[in-house]
Amino acid sequence: ERADGWIPLEPEKRQAINTDLQATVVELIELFHDAKQSHWNLRGPLYFPLHENLQEYAETYLKYSDLLAERQLQIGQPADGRTETVVNTANLPKFPGGFLSDRQVLDIMTERIYTVAKRVRARIESTGKNGDEVTSNKLQDLSYELDKQVWQFRVHMQ
Amino acid sequence: ERADGWIPLEPEKRQAINTDLQATVVELIELFHDAKQSHWNLRGPLYFPLHENLQEYAETYLKYSDLLAERQLQIGQPADGRTETVVNTANLPKFPGGFLSDRQVLDIMTERIYTVAKRVRARIESTGKNGDEVTSNKLQDLSYELDKQVWQFRVHMQ
Amino acid sequence: ERADGWIPLEPEKRQAINTDLQATVVELIELFHDAKQSHWNLRGPLYFPLHENLQEYAETYLKYSDLLAERQLQIGQPADGRTETVVNTANLPKFPGGFLSDRQVLDIMTERIYTVAKRVRARIESTGKNGDEVTSNKLQDLSYELDKQVWQFRVHMQ
Amino acid sequence: ERADGWIPLEPEKRQAINTDLQATVVELIELFHDAKQSHWNLRGPLYFPLHENLQEYAETYLKYSDLLAERQLQIGQPADGRTETVVNTANLPKFPGGFLSDRQVLDIMTERIYTVAKRVRARIESTGKNGDEVTSNKLQDLSYELDKQVWQFRVHMQ
Amino acid sequence: ERADGWIPLEPEKRQAINTDLQATVVELIELFHDAKQSHWNLRGPLYFPLHENLQEYAETYLKYSDLLAERQLQIGQPADGRTETVVNTANLPKFPGGFLSDRQVLDIMTERIYTVAKRVRARIESTGKNGDEVTSNKLQDLSYELDKQVWQFRVHMQ
Amino acid sequence: ERADGWIPLEPEKRQAINTDLQATVVELIELFHDAKQSHWNLRGPLYFPLHENLQEYAETYLKYSDLLAERQLQIGQPADGRTETVVNTANLPKFPGGFLSDRQVLDIMTERIYTVAKRVRARIESTGKNGDEVTSNKLQDLSYELDKQVWQFRVHMQ
Amino acid sequence: ERADGWIPLEPEKRQAINTDLQATVVELIELFHDAKQSHWNLRGPLYFPLHENLQEYAETYLKYSDLLAERQLQIGQPADGRTETVVNTANLPKFPGGFLSDRQVLDIMTERIYTVAKRVRARIESTGKNGDEVTSNKLQDLSYELDKQVWQFRVHMQ
Amino acid sequence: ERADGWIPLEPEKRQAINTDLQATVVELIELFHDAKQSHWNLRGPLYFPLHENLQEYAETYLKYSDLLAERQLQIGQPADGRTETVVNTANLPKFPGGFLSDRQVLDIMTERIYTVAKRVRARIESTGKNGDEVTSNKLQDLSYELDKQVWQFRVHMQ
Amino acid sequence: ERADGWIPLEPEKRQAINTDLQATVVELIELFHDAKQSHWNLRGPLYFPLHENLQEYAETYLKYSDLLAERQLQIGQPADGRTETVVNTANLPKFPGGFLSDRQVLDIMTERIYTVAKRVRARIESTGKNGDEVTSNKLQDLSYELDKQVWQFRVHMQ
Amino acid sequence: ERADGWIPLEPEKRQAINTDLQATVVELIELFHDAKQSHWNLRGPLYFPLHENLQEYAETYLKYSDLLAERQLQIGQPADGRTETVVNTANLPKFPGGFLSDRQVLDIMTERIYTVAKRVRARIESTGKNGDEVTSNKLQDLSYELDKQVWQFRVHMQ
Amino acid sequence: ERADGWIPLEPEKRQAINTDLQATVVELIELFHDAKQSHWNLRGPLYFPLHENLQEYAETYLKYSDLLAERQLQIGQPADGRTETVVNTANLPKFPGGFLSDRQVLDIMTERIYTVAKRVRARIESTGKNGDEVTSNKLQDLSYELDKQVWQFRVHMQ
Amino acid sequence: ERADGWIPLEPEKRQAINTDLQATVVELIELFHDAKQSHWNLRGPLYFPLHENLQEYAETYLKYSDLLAERQLQIGQPADGRTETVVNTANLPKFPGGFLSDRQVLDIMTERIYTVAKRVRARIESTGKNGDEVTSNKLQDLSYELDKQVWQFRVHMQ
Ligand SMILES: [Fe+3]
Ligand SMILES: [Fe+3]
Ligand SMILES: [Fe+3]
Ligand SMILES: [Fe+3]
Ligand SMILES: [Fe+3]
Ligand SMILES: [Fe+3]
Ligand SMILES: [Fe+3]
Ligand SMILES: [Fe+3]
Ligand SMILES: [Fe+3]
Ligand SMILES: [Fe+3]
Ligand SMILES: [Fe+3]
Ligand SMILES: [Fe+3]
Ligand SMILES: [Mg+2]
Ligand SMILES: [Mg+2]
Ligand SMILES: [Mg+2]
Ligand SMILES: [Mg+2]
Ligand SMILES: [Mg+2]
Ligand SMILES: [Mg+2]
Ligand SMILES: [Mg+2]
Ligand SMILES: [Mg+2]
Ligand SMILES: [Mg+2]
Ligand SMILES: [Mg+2]
Ligand SMILES: [Mg+2]
Ligand SMILES: [Mg+2]
Incomplete structure (x- = not known):
């Protein structure tokens, strides 16, 4: 179709960039459900602050999954955030069911x-090398958020 | 544990109510990802209004999945909103991948x-019969929202 | 049409529920104009608080007429809020024209x-019996509002 | 009564101005219900944008009907916005009942x-000639809004 | 000075327009203090609604006195809103000191x-005739507000 | 008095419904002061999150005590939220004075x-059986809130 | 305990200041329930403005009871706002039950x-003399509010 | 086309009114870019207040250019706000490039x-004479804004 | 009247406190009009920041004149903010008419x-000595604002 | 001048960076007017969603033209956003005058x-290579927005 | 200079008041950095609530340091909030570097x-004795905030 | 400790990145106090706009010092924003005490x-070379802000 010509990113770059974007979208959706699962089934003296901050983390995952999935569309590729795709490709250990103590949640x-x-972090580099600074820039913003979350949870155990 | 005694819902009612809640939570999470998948991969002249309203529908699904999952916790049961659980128990046809025309989105x-x-609708009745008017009441609020969405999409094709 | 099959409420229930909804929509529209008519033509020492509260009541009528009319559409029926239908079916005495004293407004x-x-109140029961708890639930919310208004006006005369 | 002397508009002008105001109030109320009727019973691919804009138009009609009815009171005349008065004097064809396609709604x-x-437009001139620039000024503001609505609907069919 | 040439209103119109503006500014300042005086010294069963609405009226007087005084500056004339000027030129009876009953406030x-x-109202006509539709237009907006206030107070006594 | 006839709830139902409402109002007021007492006198490592959430719980009690007391008035009965009535009829153990550790607060x-x-929960059923779905509906909303609070405090000890 | 040394107010001043604070907290809680009791059971033509302003007064009482109770904690003393303490120490006549006319409410x-x-007023002086200007300062803010309320109610009867 | 009949302004008036509207739209767009050009390239001690107020003036020009261009559409004429049209028809001296001192900006x-x-001002009269009070009214509102800006800049040099 | 007994401030203190309050109210009203007069008639390179800050100062004067006049009412005295009273008792030099340069405005x-x-400042002391710490406290808040304004204007000339 | 030394960007980089910035500013201004021209003259069934989104796109162009023009000033260069400069250097085909169908607007x-x-996209690379990561970073943010707009319009035709 | 005469506080009082203000400003700036240092380097299970509340405390210090420094200017003295001045005159032990456990932060x-x-507290008394009630009043507001913070941290260890 | 392994940035990169972050944090804190010192002690005709904009600049410094200090924690290093560290390492000339003219403030x-x-600017490059694009990206955002401030102050003197 004629409309297919209107994609600002150079054709030879699209596949590599899309691979990084698709992987990130799927992992963020998995993290979203991990955070909600923890937000709900949490127990222990740290309940209130963890319950509240897990919700905020979850919202961060959703915001960036939308922003990066729409970047896939911008470069002419469909995004795949279907639940089955998430299960099959997020490449994280299965999340435990049932109640979770606050220590468990922090750990997991x-x-x-x-x-x-x-x-x-690795994808910031690869998207840069593969010539899409725009995607790399968005991943840098996300990276700051993820590193901040790791810090805020890690220090509970130090 | 002593804390286990502090559950206001009568013990004999908990299992049946939890079954209805768990099923609804899982289906709402599936609908959430269906709506986002459509929001992203949509094409055709109805793009703008559908893109915008699918996002609003998605937010409605999230709001009620949280509200009902937390009802599970209130009645002493863990909620299970893990991605694998959603895939295995939402009991809806697999959602199609790739681009989608506006007609397809409306249809699916x-x-x-x-x-x-x-x-x-069926669970409003069963939770009522099983003696938890509080859960039934929340499902009634959700039911109005779902019926409204069906109406708003259905009339596009009439 | 195929789309006609997509109405979540069971077909055999639709007529009875629609009758209650349609009657309520029409009466709320009539009350809306009664309240505005009073808001405008009011005279007497209670002018300011009545003028202000009649406007708030009027907005409540509009909110619920929209919510219930859209419930009609959800169950596959057109809503009829045309002025002539209101005149013919609201089944309330003709509202008096001209200026109105504050006592008259309170009374009428x-x-x-x-x-x-x-x-x-009667329709809460009939819609419940006719098997649409969702509509009954919305009428219960409206009922609280109407009973509150009756109280707030009634006590002016006690 | 002594209070009857406190009407800033000159007595000889009141009747003519009131005639224009009363007619406009009644027509705006009729348009309000026409717009809501369309907002509810609409069908077709243009559902979302029309549903949304009809609601905004309806709110414009209500805002100006209040503003002009209160102008009637300012010049010492009661306003008549009763449903029966609207039916009898709005002087517009009867609005069709039942479902409406998007083309029908645009047309009607x-x-x-x-x-x-x-x-x-004609009343802007007559109220000006009849010596009430204040009323004429408010009708000019309304006129811009109505002309804008006609434009926005008309271009759908051009 | 060179800057004196930059006044968009034609020189021959300025004096007449300024006379109307200056008179209105001064009267609005007097009304502002009358309303505040009433807001403070009021007594009687209508205290709350009158206290509150007098404050709103007072704010309306201030808003228009600023808007019209700045119109004087636009047409190259200084505005004179000094307290002594108000006392000498507002041309309204001296306002009574001390406590005021609600009936007195309404009356005065x-x-x-x-x-x-x-x-x-007279100045709307004179500014129009004297060729400044812009000033006339602002006076029309003010006129609607003043006529509304007269209505709302007058009906307390009808 | 004539006004006494204007109570929408059927006369024979009023006494039973009022008994449930009055008891709930009094208990919510007692819980409000229990929560504030805890909010103030709390000590221990969980101070900040408990101090903050106890304030939110307290506000929930106030909101529903007002809503249910006004339901009493709607059905023609006076509400009794006097401090002495609360002390005499709330039917809860005397709340301890002095400082409270975080564990004590959670426990009590x-x-x-x-x-x-x-x-x-019991009153949801009795008001339903006694024929006032409107009151039952409001109690269901309250019930969800109370069950949520019990859950959120209970899990601190699990 | 070591932490007990960290109280900025000099030890010899604490008892006297606490006595004034505790008495004020208890009286404000009593006034809060008096205002709510009046807000609910009120009848008569002044219903709307009194109903609304009693709610605002009630909120003022709550705000200052929290602020002053927390001042007790700051100076190392527990606050006692338990319902029984209020009943026993507020030192005000028993509030009447049942419906109340607007004149009765104003009077009481x-x-x-x-x-x-x-x-x-007396405690402003005693806390000042007893060397806690900070508490005295907060009581001065409260005093302005209480004197304003007395004025606004008193003038209804003048 | 049938839709062409739906233009409320009388056909014989449209051309003259459109001429005034089109000229004003183009001049406002030119002023918008003049103000932005000044906002950017400004130098001198008056930088901050001029930078800030030039931005506000620019927003006023945009607001009215949209409002008047849409008036063109209402009366059945296309609006022409293309950059080349602005250059060719705004009929103002070429704006200087490069840095600008604060005195230069005020002057220009x-x-x-x-x-x-x-x-x-001239178009207020001509549109009035040409029988479109609605357009004239909007130009009056704009005129007040422009005259205010001239005043505020002019006085810097007096 | 019986209501006259309900004035919390001791009778022997009222006259002295009222004298200070009345004088302050009148001076603040005079300053309000001085600031507006300057806001309007100002000329020179400091126009924008002075025009803007004079408006903010004016609003501060109005806020405190209301707050202190209502303190007069609280202590049982009528407030006198009539224009003639301001002219006769504000005890400040007559404010100059006509245009004002920025230096003149700063100076005056x-x-x-x-x-x-x-x-x-003197009244803070006298009201304290005369035994009304509440009034003194409000004057202290005002004093901070006035001293801040003097500072902000004074430094323009240093 | 001494002030000319205070430019943080290294002198040898300024010219190349400025060239990219100036070109982008001019193109964004052209796109702004293209979007407004389409917003106004649009016709066809997609009127509402396109009219609304074109306005949002237009606001995005203005936001980035200001941000990038001010970057020019930061690096010591004047910005040139004059209408004539836009016409001469935007290097885009002349935009068509008159009415436009929705298909035409999408296409153009x-x-x-x-x-x-x-x-x-090309300037992201050149500014990076020319050693101004700060400018490159802002262009990356803009690039995401432009690519998103192209996607959202392109899919209407797929 | 002439402007030096315009300082409302009596000259003989200025030095003593300034000494108290300067000391408080410097200590608040030190506390601000102590709180931020803790906000950042904190570790342990109380991380979230302490991190959040330390930020709020820090903002309180900034607010009062500005308010009191500007009081110095009002009384004709320069404020000295330079980092070196803070280090030399805050008169508090050196704050520890590196990571901090939650217990350490609470303690320090x-x-x-x-x-x-x-x-x-001491300065409230000295500024009062030295005749500046206005400064004393602001210190009283600050004192309440500091005492509240000490309480909220102290109880963690009780 | 096990938690020490959870730092997403590669270990070999941490020291170099931290050096750049720590230096920037300290300099921003110094600039914050420089801006406040100027905000307070400023004199001269440019007082208002400089006072206001220095406050805004100060807030920008605080925002980025927090954001970058928290980046230090993310990469496993403590941040050092203690006042003594600022004095010793900010590496800027000592800021002058006492009053400052507007010219002096602009200059300094x-x-x-x-x-x-x-x-x-140099650190943007070094952090990029040292392999932390995320930190570099945040420094780029800061750089735009600093360059903008330099521009806005520099042009006052051109
Ligand atoms: Fe999205
Ligand atoms: Fe939740
Ligand atoms: Fe609706
Ligand atoms: Fe109204
Ligand atoms: Fe103004
Ligand atoms: Fe209430
Ligand atoms: Fe509190
Ligand atoms: Fe527009
Ligand atoms: Fe007031
Ligand atoms: Fe800008
Ligand atoms: Fe400040
Ligand atoms: Fe932070
Ligand atoms: Mg970047
Ligand atoms: Mg980059
Ligand atoms: Mg419900
Ligand atoms: Mg006009
Ligand atoms: Mg229900
Ligand atoms: Mg009110
Ligand atoms: Mg105070
Ligand atoms: Mg007008
Ligand atoms: Mg970036
Ligand atoms: Mg929190
Ligand atoms: Mg004090
Ligand atoms: Mg400003």
């Missing part, structure tokens, strides 16, 4: 956010 | 919201 | 709101 | 707003 | 606002 | 909210 | 607020 | 706004 | 605010 | 935004 | 705020 | 902000 969530934060 | 989403709306 | 409006409040 | 509403817009 | 204020409202 | 408040939550 | 509430306003 | 901008203000 | 206004600031 | 605007989006 | 900060709170 | 502040702006 720090580990998982840390894992995604590491991957996003 | 109307069908899926309608399916959940029907189930929620 | 209390009577009229009371009449509608009684009818709405 | 453009015609009706246009009719009122023409009448309001 | 209705009379005074009515007097200014009549004068403003 | 969970117990007391749980007790009221159980009673409110 | 003016008397009670006046009584507390007098006591607070 | 006062002159330009004054020129447009004079033209708008 | 600094002098006048300084004069009132000095008087208010 | 997609093409033009796409053209600018491509150029901005 | 309680001690430091307590020290300043004691000093401010 | 432009110089100091310029110095920091230059250093921040």
